[in-house]
Amino acid sequence: MIFESHSGLLRRLLRGLLSVIIVVAALFPIFWGLMTSLKPTRDIVQFPPSLLPATVTFEHYVTIFKAGAFGFLLNSLLVSAGTVVICLGIGALAAYGLARFEFPGKRAVMVAIIAVMSIPVASLLIPTYTLIAEIGLVNTHIGLILVYSAYQLPIVIWILAAYYQSLPIELEWSAMMDGYSRLQALWKVVLPLSRPGLIAAGLFVVVFAWNDFVVAVTLLSSEETRTLPIGIYNFLGFYGREWGPLLAASMVSTIPLLVVFVILQRYFMAGMTNGSVKG
């Protein structure tokens, strides 16, 4: 907005230059990774490195799908989707409680939200494993989903509570006067209006659930349950890194997230707009 007032040639030139710098800085390492994933194994570590592959090959992509990447992809989809559903379902309720009620202990709940976000995840791994094993959920997707949800709920509640607060409360009142219960009002009035906020919160959850390795590798042990990040790490083999398949797998794993972001960007912006700002 600030930049809009003038549109001199110099300004446009500067904009263009800045854009180029941004693109190069953001994309260069990833572009390098993408190009490397298209090189034959022999050419990958060659020195001096060549940016573009001399011969393009898709062998590494074939390798990863032979190694079961498709199944891992499905598992990741399932786990990510499950985590989003649980996070949003439970988070939408909890955020409503926080946004619409004054109650004893509210401050404590707020502090707890910050506390949960402050915990270094790595330190919880082993206690979590022990407890998850105790309730028989080791090596199950549901166990992983519950743990991911617990880690991501605080940020979801935070974003959604802020979002609800930006909605006019009169809508709920009139709904309740029409005979809706509070829960019905939440379900039929507040949530539809909050769709952008839900999407925004959901995207943060997806980025975490989709890319997590440490929790997944601790809780899962069989090929049937394996998520994509574990599949990627598997190419850091005992006999050396396999850069080709490693990068191919990470390129493949990036695509779904990117697609989700691009499609939902519109909602995302709107979601944050009404949400965080007025919190």
Next chain:
Amino acid sequence: MRTKSKLRLAALAMAGALLAPMAALAQTVTMWTFLNPANETPRDRALKQIIDKFEAANPSIKIKVESQVWFTLAEKFVMAHRSRSAPDIGWVNGENMGLLVNAGVAEDLGPLITSKWTPAQRQDLVLPQAYEWVKTGGKQVAVPIMALSIVLFYRKDLMREAGIDPAGVKTWDDLASAAAKMQRTNGPNVERWGVGMHLSTDKTTMSFGANALAAAQDGKLFGDKCKALLANDNGVRALNMQADLIRKHKVASQESFAYTLDDVIEQFIAGKVALASSGNGRYGNVMEKATWNGKELGMLPWPSLDGKKPGPQIMSGWFASISKDSKQKEAAAKFVAYMTGPEGMELWAEPGGQVPLFKSIFDKPVFKDAKYDPLRQLSQMWADAEVWLPAECNAARTFVDLNTATQRVVLGNVDPMAALREAEAASAGRQ
């Protein structure tokens, strides 16, 4: 009424669903390994053949492999045990053996496997120490599947060009001067370093300095109660030797401080370094991937400070252990015995490409072929200089302490003895 019968039906169905796999489970032995029989590498193929042959001979037992990310194997095995969800068989690498030895989660394989050996079988072992190494309190907590050591890779072509006889490289000084001759610079930049070192503070394998120190102390890096023996004159000499490769001879990059074994091997493959240490297991990989003629790959015995005898081959490897909680120890032990016995070992050698751990296998005519020369050289080097550092001492972390000390000496101009004293203290703090 209707709901009741429905419930009963559901209960029956559930019980059936639960029981059906249980019946199958009775003969299914689960194994965690870093290999994957579905893959095509030599070792993966060897494992597949071993399982196929075993299952053919023992139709009542099915082996279910669950491949894991290799660097999580040992700790997951121990953790899973704590919550009674461990597999029957777990593979553990030598570097993490401390975990298995100290955690007490493994079944004693003595009565199940090793005590059943005949004296002839015992005589046949290439590395008898490998079995002793994984005994604690008289209990055999694991048996070796394949042995590995950190070796010194070099390029024959570069040695030839520089006019160096590999056999003449006996001391670390010899190595430094050979490295200097093989180094190539271009203006201010080095195109090829004489040696590649991995001195990062990642959990790591033995560095040059650790090898030199172990050599000077008769293979000893630890005293009683795992007290690291670093802060002494030998330690200072070893550390200075390692530091001098960077600061005095300038044949190794200072970025060694950030390099892991993987980094160095990739540079070796790329022709960026002339000499590098590596697990011998990567021999085939390097040959195959090298950007130079892979046939020029060679292995040098380790130099030593005085050159009197070669430096130690610090041994490691992959070991199989059976969970104490296993419901089917007999079946599991049967498979482990097969996998690590004569039939299994032959397959690990061919197609697996590992040094067989029985002499009689290596004496078979098929192994006279020249393509097994590197394996033969390796087993000779082991015979000459095999050293097993105490499994319970977490040597991998003491190597890191030594690397940190080297970094401090080079970057911070700290007195070597002072740095080593701190390394020793750090190591002691871990025990």
Next chain:
Amino acid sequence: MMDGQRTPFQAYRYLLPALVLEVGFVFAPLALSLYYSVHRVRYYQLGDFNGLQNYIDILSHRLFLNSFLVTCSFSLMALTLTFATGFGLALFLNRDTAGSILLRTVVLLPYVIAMLVGSMLLKWIFSTDAGLVPLAAAWFDVASPTVLADPEYAMAAMVANGIWRDSAFAMVMLLAGLRSIPPNLIQAARIDGAGSYMIFRRIILPLLRPAILITLIRLLLHFANVLTFPLILTGGGPNNATDTLALRIFRIGFEDFDLGKANAMAIVLCLFNIAAVVLLLAVFRKTRGGQSL
């Protein structure tokens, strides 16, 4: 469903599922972690109660102060620069031209790619002996610097990794904030003769405060706890120059197999984090009357 009486505890009906989940999967493990932290836990075996010994050991360790300072300086530098970059990007891309939409997507890529892979690629690029630094140096005909072997450069590389990956997060949060500012407010100010700086200072910044706060807190917690950057990019070196607390927790827990000390350290780090957030909130409150979370 019935709408119960308006008791002060009614809100807990809405909070209950969330509380159950958090208690079950965060606070219970945390309690166990606390329990471990006052016991000797070696090689994953629970040993004797040893009071505060683990805490004394880690706090008195020669490297603790170093790690603490490294964590502080990394978090501060990465936080400031990432926030500034993200803010700059948000201001720059706050328009709906095709170019801006494309650029916003491009900037998101480092954020959505697996962290490990991003850091591995950066290490490769920074490496003098294998990567692209020497090629760039050759271009300018200078000796290439050894990024990863120099304590200060290594820290800079780690900060760069943070900026590269997380600016997108800051951008998205702040962009959203910018979006919510009614355009007519700015137009009105302009008509009144306010300059760009004045508008930024008097209208945009105050209205952005909540978005800024959430962004800062999330980034701060992320940087203070991040393990991937030091583990993959620098390994904590050289000479422990990038040895963060999170990395030490990882090393002590998963490489020394001393869960007692690792958990003690994690609790210490967690307390630091909470203190840092509280400090940040206090500073925020002070600069301008109380806004809640």
